[in-house]
Amino acid sequence: MPFNPHTNEEIRDMLAIIGADDIEQLFDEIPPELRINALSSIPPMVSEMEVTRIMHERAKRDGLTLNFIGAGAYEHHIPAAVWQITTRGEYYSAYTPYQAEASQGTLQLIYEYQTMMCELTGMDVSNASLYDGASAVAEAALMAVRANRKSKSGRLLIAGTLNPRYRQVVANITQGQGLKIEELPCCTELGNIIPESLKRYEGQDIAGLIIPQPNFFGVIEEVDALTDWAHANNALAIAVVNPVALALLEAPGNWGARGADIVCGDGQPLGVPLSAGGPYFGFLTCRQDFVRQMPGRLVGRTVDLEGKPGFTLTLQAREQHIRRSRATSNICTNQGLLVTAATIHMSMLGAEGLRRVALSSCERTRQLVDALTEIDAIETVFSGPNFHEAVLRLDRPVAPVLEALAHRGIFGGYDLYGSYPELGHALLVCATETKTESDIQTCATAFRAVMADARVA
Amino acid sequence: MSDIPGDLKYTRSHEWVRLEEDGSVTIGITHHAQGSLGELVYVEVPDVGSELSPGEACAVVESVKAASDVYAPVEGVIVEVNDALADQPELINEQPYDDGWIMRFGEVNHDTLAELIDSDAYLASIEDE
Numbered sequence: 001m002p003f004n005p006h007t008n009e010e011i012r013d014m015l016a017i018i019g020a021d022d023i024e025q026l027f028d029e030i031p032p033e034l035r036i037n038a039l040s041s042i043p044p045m046v047s048e049m050e051v052t053r054i055m056h057e058r059a060k061r062d063g064l065t066l067n068f069i070g071a072g073a074y075e076h077h078i079p080a081a082v083w084q085i086t087t088r089g090e091y092y093s094a095y096t097p098y099q100a101e102a103s104q105g106t107l108q109l110i111y112e113y114q115t116m117m118c119e120l121t122g123m124d125v126s127n128a129s130l131y132d133g134a135s136a137v138a139e140a141a142l143m144a145v146r147a148n149r150k151s152k153s154g155r156l157l158i159a160g161t162l163n164p165r166y167r168q169v170v171a172n173i174t175q176g177q178g179l180k181i182e183e184l185p186c187c188t189e190l191g192n193i194i195p196e197s198l199k200r201y202e203g204q205d206i207a208g209l210i211i212p213q214p215n216f217f218g219v220i221e222e223v224d225a226l227t228d229w230a231h232a233n234n235a236l237a238i239a240v241v242n243p244v245a246l247a248l249l250e251a252p253g254n255w256g257a258r259g260a261d262i263v264c265g266d267g268q269p270l271g272v273p274l275s276a277g278g279p280y281f282g283f284l285t286c287r288q289d290f291v292r293q294m295p296g297r298l299v300g301r302t303v304d305l306e307g308k309p310g311f312t313l314t315l316q317a318r319e320q321h322i323r324r325s326r327a328t329s330n331i332c333t334n335q336g337l338l339v340t341a342a343t344i345h346m347s348m349l350g351a352e353g354l355r356r357v358a359l360s361s362c363e364r365t366r367q368l369v370d371a372l373t374e375i376d377a378i379e380t381v382f383s384g385p386n387f388h389e390a391v392l393r394l395d396r397p398v399a400p401v402l403e404a405l406a407h408r409g410i411f412g413g414y415d416l417y418g419s420y421p422e423l424g425h426a427l428l429v430c431a432t433e434t435k436t437e438s439d440i441q442t443c444a445t446a447f448r449a450v451m452a453d454a455r456v457a
Numbered sequence: 458m459s460d461i462p463g464d465l466k467y468t469r470s471h472e473w474v475r476l477e478e479d480g481s482v483t484i485g486i487t488h489h490a491q492g493s494l495g496e497l498v499y500v501e502v503p504d505v506g507s508e509l510s511p512g513e514a515c516a517v518v519e520s521v522k523a524a525s526d527v528y529a530p531v532e533g534v535i536v537e538v539n540d541a542l543a544d545q546p547e548l549i550n551e552q553p554y555d556d557g558w559i560m561r562f563g564e565v566n567h568d569t570l571a572e573l574i575d576s577d578a579y580l581a582s583i584e585d586e
Contacts, residue, residue, distance in 0.1 A: 149504060292499060292501070292519070317498075317519045317520065317521065317522065317523055317524040318519070318524050322522075322523055322524065323524055326514075326526070
């Protein structure tokens with residue numbers, strides 16, 4: 001449909017019909033003192049050509065930066081075909097379609113996505129995605145409280161090693177619903193949760209235990225022992241995982257004797273660019289037993305009246321357009337377009353490709369840690385095994401060092417001081433498969449130069 | 458035409474109530490209610506031991522097109538739930554007043570039974586809908 005602006009003549013005709021002299025008169029009821037007559041902070045107009053030129057020049061300043069920050073969002077290589085296909089007209093929508101069954105292609109894609117997520121996480125069912133990793137954890141927490149019929153307390157234990165932003169969002173979303181979230185402290189030597197430290201909660205009424213894998217420090221948690229502890233104490237085990245790491249690590253469905261009950265996380269590492277922090281997407285999978293407590297849309301496969309296979313939105317009866325205020329969730333936005341990209345990304349990489357991405361990222365981070373800890377003023381903090389992130393301690397505050405590195409075109413990591421002051425001058429670093437050995441040497445050389453500079457003492 | 462047995466009590470929210478000889482009461486949803494919902498696919502029942510007041514949502518009946526709450530018609534404590542519904546929710550469609558019962562209340566406050574309506578009043582209420 002073409003966009004046709006009103007002509008001056010049409011505007012005059014419309015004003016004449018309603019009896020107004022000019023458009024300004026329509027705003028007469030707004031008192032003059034409330035009006036902003038000129039936007040002094042807005043610079044004069046520039047043309048599209050000039051704007052394009054300015055943007056290209058500014059993009060050049062960003063483009064050279066070598067990034068070693070992870071902390072929840074990870075820079076991975078995305079095959080060019082992923083977004084080329086995703087942005088085709090047939091797929092280019094952020095939403096699951098309203099006349100869902102008329103869009104069989106979109107439904108099939110979501111069904112394939114759900115199948116892939118179930119395989120990765122070892123669960124029976126997946127929803128069509130959620131807003132992001134943080135809100136997916138919050139939905140999983142609410143879901144656990146609904147699903148755990150043995151628990152009446154609304155109490156959840158959450159690992160202090162879970163991404164601090166996720167913990168904030170969980171606290172925010174669940175606070176009005178009477179949930180009580182208690183944080184488990186991290187072992188300052190290993191960098192993870194010691195299963196024995198849960199002893200003091202033994203026999204208490206706990207609805208669920210939230211376990212990250214790998215955790216925010218990149219350290220591997222003892223997920224088998226934690227899952228078994230949860231089940232022995234009638235709590236559900238909620239896994240918060242990096243989907244790329246699952247190509248190497250045990251699927252949550254196999255954790256401990258019975259496996260985790262609900263699995264969630266951020267899908268960004270699966271084909272979604274960093275893009276200044278979003279949009280990303282969250283994923284949520286679970287055992288069949290809990291499917292009716294799962295929020296969001298689900299696509300199912302079925303047959304039509306003639307027996308031909310087709311796809312349909314299923315289990316909608318508990319969604320907000322039917323259940324209103326008593327729906328399983330009223331804020332469970334899904335991220336269809338990003339799911340499209342993730343599905344194409346996973347199908348292009350395949351299981352083996354994803355495994356190689358994970359392995360390569362793990363190796364690069366090891367090399368980065370080795371290169372940086374050769375510098376006297378830098379040491380590792382935790383002795384637990386890690387995936388593709390690690391915590392380093394500097395002999396001085398981290399922020400000025402990161403700033404000096406940024407001037408050299410390097411994002412040197414994530415300063416942990418704000419979230420974990422007890423770790424001292426701690427820095428979280430990450431290297432994925434996108435970094436070469438030469439990039440790592442460039443990074444180490446820059447660190448050495450910056451640390452040698454007396455002004456960054 | 459709806460099947461509305463004359464020996465049961467009813468609520469305007471479509472629950473039926475049968476007073477048992479031991480003083481407990483059995484609850485289900487009416488033939489009319491199951492017909493409006495269509496084929497049931499899932500029933501969520503309360504925990505045994507739940508203390509409920511009249512009007513409190515305590516069970517959910519879910520069909521392919523809607524999930525509806527079932528409200529406690531009386532004050533009492535859940536002493537038994539129909540476990541067969543977990544695998545055969547369609548029992549409610551097939552035999553709403555027999556094998557399709559949902560839950561049984563004990564320790565019933567019999568004053569709350571007075572609020573229930575008889576089959577004629579229930580028939581009138583669904584004809585008004």
